[in-house]
Amino acid sequence: MLLDLLGVVYDGDTPTTGAADTIQRLRDAGLPLRFVSNTTRSPRGKIIAQLAAMGINVADEELLTPARAAVEWLRNHDRQPHLLVHPDLEAEFSGLQGGNRRAVVVGDAGEGFNYANLNRAFRELLAGADFVALAVNRTFKDADGQLSLDTGAFVTALEFASGRSPVVLGKPSPDFFLSALADLDCPAADAVMIGDDAEGDVAGALRAGLGAALLVRTGKYRPGDETRFDPAPTALVDDLAAATEWIFSRAST
Known part of the structure; x- marks a missing residue:
């Protein structure tokens, strides 16, 4: 599962409602997570420290940013x-x-x-x-x-x-999504992306071949975003917690 950060997990320095508990629930269920952010103002260490202050512990290898992809590109x-x-x-x-x-x-x-x-x-x-x-x-x-x-x-x-x-190098590049999945035991067709950007997060993930992409009504979302880009979201949900309920409901059927 791929999660956007700004607008999905937190807004500014404040976690979205139930974010820490929801992420822990996903971990407890054994779902492999990657946090994929297009944030290009903050260095990785600051992002990880910011999440830790919210009670969300993210390992370095779980966070993919465009800056990391760029450093690799420049070296290659x-x-x-x-x-x-x-x-x-x-x-x-x-x-x-x-x-x-x-x-x-x-x-x-x-x-x-x-x-x-x-x-x-x-x-x-x-x-x-x-x-x-x-x-x-x-x-x-x-x-x-x-x-x-x-x-x-x-x-x-x-x-x-x-x-x-x-x-x-960042979203909506297909390579960005696929590189996030590269070290997970999860084919793209079985992966789910959760984001607040209908264009970069959702349509980008679906074009990259991910099986589902959920648009949340938090962060930068504005009414009608779900109809503005193609492909359209697999589902429109209230927030990260609701997205998790959607995923678990499909897994049990």
Whole structure:
């Protein structure tokens, strides 16, 4: 089973209702879990510590983030990164010793998405650097409870200006979902994804061949999201606890 984090397991620094107990119930049932997040502002250690403070213990190997996928991609392709990411995430890329070729890596840079930084990334692309997007989400639920622009808008701006299409490493890339399942004894057709993003989490998982993808009415969900993207969710449920009930009810039939 694959679980999104922001909007499903927690909102800001607050766990969603019953999240810790629900995750423990899934573990007690013997279901293998992977937490798949498109968060590109926080380093892995901070995410794991944040979950632990909520009473949710997650091992390092259970958490898959676009930054981890990007580091692996850069090493495999022998590239030096030109980073357009949040300052808190830069340490994730320390120690990379690539060759002469470069790759522009774009994540949620927050206030770093200014003209000067975007133009530097654009010029790197014109000079032949590879183009790597950690995610292409349209929006995220911000600390004030409202939706804010996410990475996708800025990736699209660079794509438009440079005429280059990025390699997308986070959701909804099929490889991201499949890599999360790679070390689990679970075929994709038997896997379930739970998310609050109808496009990235749900439609992305179903396109990757997962057997089911459940959309929760928490986090960034807005009424009507379930009809806006194809494929549509396998089911629309209230929250993580309700998604778990849906899964257990199917397992018992």
